[in-house]
Amino acid sequence: MNDNKLTYILLLITSIFLILNGIFAFEKNIIMVLLSFFFIIIGLLLGFVAIQYLLKTTKSQKRE
8 A cells, every 4th residue: 555655645746846847837939838738737637636546545544
């Protein structure tokens, strides 16, 4: 179970990096703006999934 927990923590860190990458894109042409939105959306979705599974894993460990 600790391997799964580590995986979800790494997914959460990756989602934070994706969000930050989307925020700090400095070029303002249309392609970079679209990529920034794409990175932010994917980062938010990945973060949400990682938090859900991390909470699910910690709840199942407490029950055992």
